[in-house]
Amino acid sequence: MSTSDKDPATPWRNFYGRIKGQSLNARQEQDLEDLLPSVRLPNVTREENPDRTLLDIEALRDGNPVWLEVGFGSGEHLAHQAKANPDVLFIGCEIYINGVAALLGKIRREGISNIVIHAGDARDLFDVLPANSLDKMFLLYPDPWPKARHHRRRFVTPEHLDPLAEKLKPGKEFRVATDIEDYVRQTLEEVPRAGFTLTEQPDDLGKAWDDWFSTRYEQKALREGRTPHYMTFIRN
Template sequence: MEDKTQFRNFYGRVRGKTLRNSQKTYLADDLGAVQLRGVSRDENPERAKIDPKAIFGTGKPLWLEVGFGGGEHLVHMAARYPQIDIIGCEPFVNGVAMLLGKLRAAGVENLRLYPGDVRDVFDVLPDQVFAKAFLNYPDPWPKARHHKRRFVNQGYLTELARTMQPGAEFRIASDIPDYIRQSREEVPQAGFDRINDSPTAWDDWFSTRYEQKALREGRVPHYLTYRRAAA
C-alpha cells in the first residue's frame, strides 16, 4: 500500500530568496554537525524509534521549537538555558541557513535542528520526552480552506501532546486573531490546560523578526501558555 505520509506538505514553499554565499557555506559546512540523524525517511524508512538521550548524550531536559523561522528565539533560548537541550524544526531552507549563521556567532552546543517537517520527529520519538515546546509566529494560512494546515489542529497537537511530559509547558505566540481563536479551541482538546492568555510576553521572550514586522504593520501580538495535563 502506498504510504501517503511521504507526501506531507503543510508548510508550502521550502525556499525563498537566493541564498547568499555565506549562507551556502553555512549549509555546506555547519549543518551536518547539528542536524538530527535517524529522523528523515531516507535515513529511517522503517520509522524506528530513536533514543532521545542519545541525541545530545547529556540526559538534560529536552525542549522543542516548531518552525523556528530565522532562529532568533531558538538560539536565544539555547544560550540562556545551557542546562537544557533544545531541538528546532524548520523546513524553510533560508531559515535554516540564517540559524546556522547565528549559531556560529553564539557558539552554543546544546541545540540540534531538523530541516524538515516536525511530524517526522514525532514519528521517531517515544512518549513524554519534551519538557517544553514553542510555536512562535507560525504560518497563519489565512484562507479558510487552508486552516487544516495550521499546526493547531488535532493531527499535529495529539502527537505533540504524546511526546510532552505531564506538566510540560507549551507556548504559542501569534499576531493573527483567528490563529489565537483556533488555538484556544483546539489545544485543550489535545490534552492541554490553558494557564495564561495575555498580550504580555513571557519574561524570557526574545522578539523575532516576524514579531517586529507585525508591530511595524500595526498587528498586536498575543501569547498563550498551556500545560500538558497528566495522562
C-alpha cells in the first residue's frame, strides 16, 4: 500500500505533521495503516472526488438506517452506539487524526463492524451525501469558539446546518450536547431556523438521553464544574 502524501487512501498522511501538536504513537500509526483503509468512507475528499459525485448511500446502507456523528473526538459515544445498535450503519466524521486513531483502536479491540469513517471535515461529507439519507445525527460537545468574533465558526451556523437539514430525513432526530451556555443560546436560535423543532422545554435541558454514553469532553466539563445541556431537535 502506498503511503504517499497524495494518496487519498491514506488521508492521515496528509494530516500527520500538518496539524500542530498532533503526534501518534506506534499503535495508533499501525491502526491507521492497517484498519483505516477498510473502514474509511471513500469518495468524500476533494482529491478523490473532485466532481463531488454523490455517494451511493443505498448500496452502503444495505437496507439499514444510517446515523451520523460529527466530531466524534475519541469515539466513546460512537463505539457505544454502534455496539448497542448492530443494525444501524454509523458514519463517524472527525478531523482530529488522534481521535480517528483512538476510535480505530476501539473498533479493533471490540470487533465493531458497523462504523465507517470520514477522517476529515464534515463539510466535505455534506457535499457528497444525498438529500434525505440520514436517520439520526449527533453533534456532541462541538468546539465552543468562546470569543464573540469566532461565533460564526461554530457548527450551529447556516453553513453547516442548512446542508445538515437537507441530509436528515423529515421527522428524524438531531441531538446536540454542550456545556457552554452561549452555545445553547445560539443552538436554540439557529437550529429551528434551519428547519427543526426542539422537543424539550428550552429551560429544561439537563436530562441526558436514555441511551446516553458520556464522552471524554463531557467528563472534562463535569470535572471543571460546567453543566451539560442536551437538546433534541426533530427535522420538520
